[in-house]
Amino acid sequence: MENNVILETEGLCKYWGGLKALDNLSLAFHDKQLHGIVGPNGAGKSTLLNMLCGHYKPTSGEIIYRGESISSIKPFEFARRGIGRSFQKTNIYTNATCLENCCVAVQRLMGGSFNFFRSRYSQKMLDDIATKALEKVGLAHRRDYIASQISYGEQRQLEIAMVLATSPALLLLDEPMAGMGHEESQLIINLLNTLKKEYCIVLVEHDMDAIFELSDQLTVMVDGQHLVTGSVDEVREDARVKEAYLGQGDEVY
Numbered sequence: 001m002e003n004n005v006i007l008e009t010e011g012l013c014k015y016w017g018g019l020k021a022l023d024n025l026s027l028a029f030h031d032k033q034l035h036g037i038v039g040p041n042g043a044g045k046s047t048l049l050n051m052l053c054g055h056y057k058p059t060s061g062e063i064i065y066r067g068e069s070i071s072s073i074k075p076f077e078f079a080r081r082g083i084g085r086s087f088q089k090t091n092i093y094t095n096a097t098c099l100e101n102c103c104v105a106v107q108r109l110m111g112g113s114f115n116f117f118r119s120r121y122s123q124k125m126l127d128d129i130a131t132k133a134l135e136k137v138g139l140a141h142r143r144d145y146i147a148s149q150i151s152y153g154e155q156r157q158l159e160i161a162m163v164l165a166t167s168p169a170l171l172l173l174d175e176p177m178a179g180m181g182h183e184e185s186q187l188i189i190n191l192l193n194t195l196k197k198e199y200c201i202v203l204v205e206h207d208m209d210a211i212f213e214l215s216d217q218l219t220v221m222v223d224g225q226h227l228v229t230g231s232v233d234e235v236r237e238d239a240r241v242k243e244a245y246l247g248q249g250d251e252v253y
């Protein structure tokens with residue numbers, strides 16, 4: 001194993017009845033790199049993220065985290081080991097403040113054991129962790145705002161802050177730019193460019209300009225199968241990729 005590989009899949013398969021949503025996928029995700037995942041609709045991108053965070057169990061194959069197979073551990077153990085996941089659908093409590101949302105994310109991770117630490121001291125620790133996460137995404141000035149009062153783009157930033165508050169080593173991001181205008185997307189691009197210096201990021205995103213700008217490695221999937229992995233330039237020049245996107249609109253080119 002290359003020493004800066006954090007997470008790997010080996011021959012990963014997920015079948016829904018006769019449908020092969022993921023078919024024999026072997027990938028390696030490196031520390032301090034952003035690995036983009038693209039592919040036409042139904043390619044299996046969300047299925048892959050759901051498996052990497054433990055939400056779905058593999059039909060066969062392995063998920064290996066820092067050299068250890070974690071295919072059969074429970075979903076909350078994925079998070080406790082440092083695999084953080086943001087969702088396509090917004091996951092925030094709109095009636096709580098930004099700070100409270102980040103605190104809840106940490107409490108969820110700690111589960112029942114959090115009650116044990118309940119004290120003024122632990123609340124301060126929690127607030128500090130949450131505040132640092134908000135600072136990292138550029139939302140420190142929104143700390144005490146109710147989440148429903150901040151813009152849509154800021155809500156997506158808040159979701160990333162909620163993942164960061166759980167102290168992950170790896171971030172799995174599912175379309176963090178969905179529904180955003182150009183300016184808001186640019187904010188997220190700038191944020192991810194900063195975060196990838198510190199974390200391993202796996203990014204599923206339909207915004208091709210964004211994914212080309214951000215990816216150190218890029219994987220194209222088609223019909224649950226791996227088509228190609230390489231640098232952005234290698235992928236863009238690959239004839240198989242052009243062919244896979246034919247009839248899908250000009251999503252790539």
Ligand SMILES: Nc1ncnc2c1ncn2[C@@H]1O[C@H](COP(=O)(O)OP(=O)(O)OP(=O)(O)O)[C@@H](O)[C@H]1O
Pocket residue numbers: 016019020021039040041042043044045046047048
């Ligand atoms: N829970 C499920 N039960 C049955 N089939 C599923 C389930 N989840 C996904 N699928 C199927 O698996 C295939 C891959 O779906 P997936 O959502 O992973 O693709 P995707 O690449 O994320 O697509 P999109 O870009 O449209 O979000 C699709 O054919 C989908 O219908």
